[in-house]
Amino acid sequence: MCWTCGADFLSPEGRNSGPKGHRARAKRGRHTQNLCACTPAIRYRKPSMISDTPLLTRLALHLPSRRTRLKVLHWGILPFFLWFMFADLDALRRMGPGWFQLHSINGLIFVTLALIWTGGHLRRGLASRPGPKLPPSARAIHPILHKALIWGLFLVALTGFGLGLTSAVLLRAGGVLPIAPPLNLPEAHTIVSWIHVYQFYALALIVGVHAAFHIWRHLRLRDNALRIMAPRALHRFL
Incomplete structure (x- = not known):
């Protein structure tokens, strides 16, 4: 699901969003992707890496x-x-x-x-x-x-x-x-x-x-x- 607008990646609007679609980008295994038509290309990070990890782990990402x-x-x-x-x-x-x-x-x-x-x-x-x-x-x-x-x-x-x-x-x-x-x-x-x-x-x-x-x-x-x-x-x- 898109973190910005809530569009499902597997739905038609989510699957076809962006220049090449989410599925094509997932197959290439890139770290960047268009989350949806409403968002530009950004560096991909799992939500758990941002919000669900302990403070020390998040600080370690910047070491x-x-x-x-x-x-x-x-x-x-x-x-x-x-x-x-x-x-x-x-x-x-x-x-x-x-x-x-x-x-x-x-x-x-x-x-x-x-x-x-x-x-x-x-x-x-x-x-x-x-x-x-x-x-x-x-x-x-x-x-x-x-x-x-x-x-x-x-x-x-x-x-x-x-x-x-x-x-x-x-x-x-x-x-x-x-x-x-x-x-x-x-x-x-x-x-x-x-x-x-x-x-x-x-x-x-x-x-x-x-x-x-x-x-x-x-x-x-x-x-x-x-x-x-x-x-x-x-x-x-x-």
Whole structure:
């Protein structure tokens, strides 16, 4: 039924309205249609998408696309990862409490971004698919590399929780958020600390292989792989 005048699409006046009629447009599966002779062509949206959906769902319709959000997440987490790769806790303590507080705040932001990325992957899977120019072996490697990166970030966050859980004192991320109730397990704390450090080294290896894989695609296969996640301002240099 037309939302404007109430004409039935299956009735003669509804079926024959518009230049080609509703039925012809429905067969083509377009997102635009003449609702009736009384209305111009407008973008089609189901009534439920406009009036019957919750407020949060309607707000989500106006958010940037998933790929845009992943670009922000991808490049937003990188500086924090580099910070933890090269930050020396002993040196930060000698530099003063402000620097150690900054380290703790960076940890809170890093873990938050890692959990957002993991949650998005669990909810919707990988956003990227192997490109048509990839050979079969590279097609098999493609999802493994991306999943290893996502789960590597999650495991780093998990062992960070383990550090708080096995600590003798209550640790607070960013000086505000309690990480976990301290159980005072010194031996377990030593083991978790060792795992946490080498997890970062393993994650750095995954990041390096991930970057090399996409650079190889971009230069060797010329499939513009770097443009997928690079900011638009850099596209003219790629």
